[in-house]
């Protein structure tokens with residue numbers, strides 16, 4: 140009699156023990172997270188924060204395994220990996236994402252955002268959310284906006300303080316149609332390329348220059364292969380935290396909400412790092428021997444005016460009202 144009761148109670152006792160030990164019957168799922176630059180750069184710090192929060196909040200059901208420094212490929216390749224489900228999460232600039240989700244391209248228009256707080260408030264608000272909502276139909280989950288930073292131009296040939304100085308330079312751009320259109324309007328020869336190839340292309344002279352936020356220039360040590368830095372701030376480069384639908388759709392509603400909130404909190408750390416790298420980075424690059432050229436208001440307007448032919452094309456593509464809704468947002 141006693142044996143029979145013990146036998147029947149056994150599964151209950153095991154379940155109770157597991158509950159007490161916090162062990163769920165569900166095995167732990169490892170989510171692979173790919174991103175560029177080192178762990179101490181802007182995406183890396185955000186990724187470390189996400190890893191910590193997943194461990195704290197997702198009850199042992201999930202853990203993040205981080206793959207920094209483009210180990211899983213360039214941003215376009217990683218974004219494709221998220222679509223295919225071979226990579227579970229990606230932290231990337233919007234650069235190549237427009238090839239998958241064209242609705243993100245409006246955020247890549249030069250001189251669209253006034254400053255960081257303007258960009259973050261638009262992207263974290265209804266306009267930004269409406270763009271994130273376009274991702275699932277294109278085979279991607281866009282959990283949150285993160286940040287790459289305002290982009291500046293570098294080259295190995297000459298000081299650039301006006302658009303005419305840039306004419307004829309071969310400048311590497313991201314694989315982004317909007318950026319390429321803008322650089323063509325400046326009379327620059329845009330050469331689209333995945334970031335992992337950029338250092339070597341600059342070193343061998345395949346391209347004369349590139350453009351990136353200070354944090355990227357510093358983290359990738361581009362001062363070793365670039366002489367001139369012009370603080371054009373010509374584009375605000377948003378970032379995105381992407382997730383593979385294959386991984387996301389397996390999650391409970393509660394876990395989807397949790398990972399989305401965690402992505403937002405990781406983005407907060409990334410944004411702090413972007414501003415810190417930008418504050419400290421220009422002096423670091425100058426000390427490392429780069430000729431740094433800040434632009435006054437008139438010189439910056441010179442670049443903006445030179446882009447007018449491209450702005451006309453952007454208005455046709457995205458609608459002037461949509462561009463103004465972003466540009467004029469408070």
Ligand code: EAX
Pocket residue numbers: 175214231232234287313333334350351352355376
């Ligand atoms: O996201 O490709 C680029 O220029 C990006 O700014 C870089 O990969 C960081």
